[in-house]
């Protein structure tokens with residue numbers, strides 16, 4: 001659901017980022033972004049059996065219940081995997097390469113992995129952490145960045161910068 005954060009971030013940046021692809025929340029995923037806008041990382045969970053699930057969807061894959069709630073997470077996790085995209089990239093992305101896309105395993109829900117970007121601060125540029133600093137297993141914590149498109153996305157910071 002979450003895509004690499006499309007903006008350069010920061011009020012002193014280049015303004016609305018042309019050519020980037022913003023996340024497009026659907027009905028099931030909209031609460032994720034609503035909570036993020038409040039600075040909360042929440043994961044949809046089954047109200048029947050308690051299992052968290054991602055991406056958000058109407059039915060529990062474990063017990064088939066349609067009842068769900070949104071559990072608040074601590075925001076802590078570990079880098080489970082990552083990529084450093086290489087050309088050919090869309091022009092807007094090429095301008096920020098090399099940047100990273102990380103897959104973060106949540107400490108509170110180890111089977112849930114979220115896609116995002118590892119950055120130096122919530123509003124820093126996509127390429128603000130050098131790729132050679134990224135290691136699988138490194139502890140990270142969630143940060144919240146309001147994009148130029150108006151959505152707040154979850155990004156990731158090193159727990160020990």
Ligand SMILES: [Zn+2]
Pocket residue numbers: 046047048049050051060061062063064065
């Ligand atoms: Zn269930």
